[in-house]
Amino acid sequence: MIGADDVRRIALSLPETVEKEAWSMPTFRVAGRMFVTVPDDETSFAVRCPRHEREELIAAEPEKFWVPPHEASSAWVRVRLAALEDLDELRDILVDSWRQAAPDRLADTVPAPGPSTS
Numbered sequence: 001m002i003g004a005d006d007v008r009r010i011a012l013s014l015p016e017t018v019e020k021e022a023w024s025m026p027t028f029r030v031a032g033r034m035f036v037t038v039p040d041d042e043t044s045f046a047v048r049c050p051r052h053e054r055e056e057l058i059a060a061e062p063e064k065f066w067v068p069p070h071e072a073s074s075a076w077v078r079v080r081l082a083a084l085e086d087l088d089e090l091r092d093i094l095v096d097s098w099r100q101a102a103p104d105r106l107a108d109t110v111p112a113p114g115p116s117t118s
Contacts, residue, residue, distance in 0.1 A: 002084050004042040010091050011036050014098045015106050035101035036094060042081075047097035049077040 004026075011017055011028040017035075020027050028036045037046045044066075049057065054077045057065040064083035067076070084090050099107050 002081050002087060002090055004038050004045070004081070006087060006090060007036065007038055007045050007081075007094070010087070010094050011098070014095065015102075015109050017098070030098055030102045030106065033101035035097040044078045044080050046071070046076045046078050047093055048075060048100040049097070050100075051075055 008019065008026065008028075012019060014030065017028055017030050020029055022034075022037075025040050026038045027034050035048055039046070054065070054067065054075070057077060058067065061083070064080055066078050066080070067074075068078065071078075079093060081090075084093075095110055099110065102110075
């Protein structure tokens with residue numbers, strides 16, 4: 001089963017990522033910009049997501065993606081760990097969020113998530 005330790009391991013494997021506690025939970029940042037948080041119940045995590053894409057994600061997979069009321073105006077989405085298919089999907093989600101936060105000099109150092117071409 002995919003858990004918060006997997007989120008931490010993958011997030012920290014991305015270039016220049018650091019872990020910092022904020023709001024009594026682990027957050028992960030690149031160049032000072034947060035790209036993932038793991039709330040204390042460790043059943044989900046939050047990532048950056050443009051609002052127009054967020055609504056599509058939630059509509060397509062409401063069992064996986066959601067937004068708590070207090071985050072409705074943000075550009076973040078929550079992801080239920082138990083609903084993820086595998087570690088590749090987790091990595092794709094984390095990389096997408098990391099690329100949104102990373103400065104241009106870093107963003108291209110990690111390939112964009114997507115279907116494998118092999």
